[in-house]
Amino acid sequence: MSKTKESTAMADRGLPQQIGAAVPVSPPRVSARRRRPGVIALSLALIAAGGAGVAVLLLQVGHRTEVVTVVRDVQVGQVLTEQDLGKASIALDPAVKAVRVSDLDQVVGKRAAVELRPGSLLAPSQVTKDSLVKAGEQLVPIGLKPEQIPATVLVPGQRVQLVHVPVQGAIDADKTPHAAIGSSSSCWRCP
Template sequence: MEPEQGRATPHSPGRTLRARRRRPAVLAMAVALIAAGGLGGAVLYNSTGQRVAVLALARDVPYGQVVTDADLVVARIASDPALKPLGAVDRKDAVGMRAATDLRRGALLLKADLAQALTVQPGQLVVGVSAKRTQLPATRLQPGAQIVVVFTPDTGRPDSLAAVVTTIGRVDTDGSQVVDVAVPAADAARLAAWVASGRIQVVLAPRGAAAGGAPSGGAPGTPAATPTPSGTAPSGTAPGTAAPSASQSGAGGA
């Protein structure tokens, strides 16, 4: 039977037309994948290559010198677990510390590069001063404090030697403590002999006294004189001779 005239014959769309209809979906999917890949790369970069603000040296700082604000500069580097420089937020803590080694310009500043205790200068030696509670000032000693170690023999005139505290030891159960001090190499043996005798007293020097020298107002290299309590000289000391202060009364029983 022949089809009626004027009625369209149905037919399936060609293969080319179906391919054209699918192409926009494929393109959209490709764009989405590219965007996802870019986002993942950005996340990976931020997690492994993020730049952080750290401290670096603006100029050379020799061993033992106090680090100043002008010695430091902020640098930005990629974060790396293998590198552990001090962050820019640690700048205030770093200023005032001493260089534990020769620091070179452009190098990153590490925690190990700094030391709070006063470093020993060339020509100095460190002597451990063991003292009882009554032989130390009531004021807590700190690294960098300038002191005078007074030797109080049974007979003869007391002698004294200026020193600088480098390290503070722990207080023992009996109240004794070891304090490391830096003195000129020529005075180290003399101070060690005083400490061995036990007849010493540690006196705080006035602020501003030169390290290893006499307190302000005294002649450099001259032993620091200590006031005589109540104007009375101890036994075995000639009248008018400087003697240890009243706080040194414990030295005689050391």
């Protein structure tokens, strides 16, 4: 076969001719994608819902409340002063009961009903206007020797029972407990 017949045969089969001028190759034909309005509408709705959710979350987190905090240790029964209390701005859950800064003057001068630690929020139930020593009770400080102190740690406000122990060699065993208060022969016993 001659070269001319060969190139004509190749051109008839759709093969480019190797000899001679190069034939441009056309790019493959891409069909246009069909637009689906339902998918587009669903995508836009999901984007809008996500944006609304973020907006609601930011609004809730951004709502801060000024509350009263404890800045130094306060023992049970101690009267609260302004130096014992501080202020903080927090996002407060409605279930948490805390004294608001606007009510600060209502808690100053009250007594601590429980031991208060620095860094904690002050709750209304942690303060009282009543004295912790009730009618018929008396608060009496007693000096004790180290061997007379109970093994368990006593905290302010804890109820204890005073037991009269006669001094060794004492003949009068019917002394009242009041005579032993403050003496070295008394001891504490926790209930």
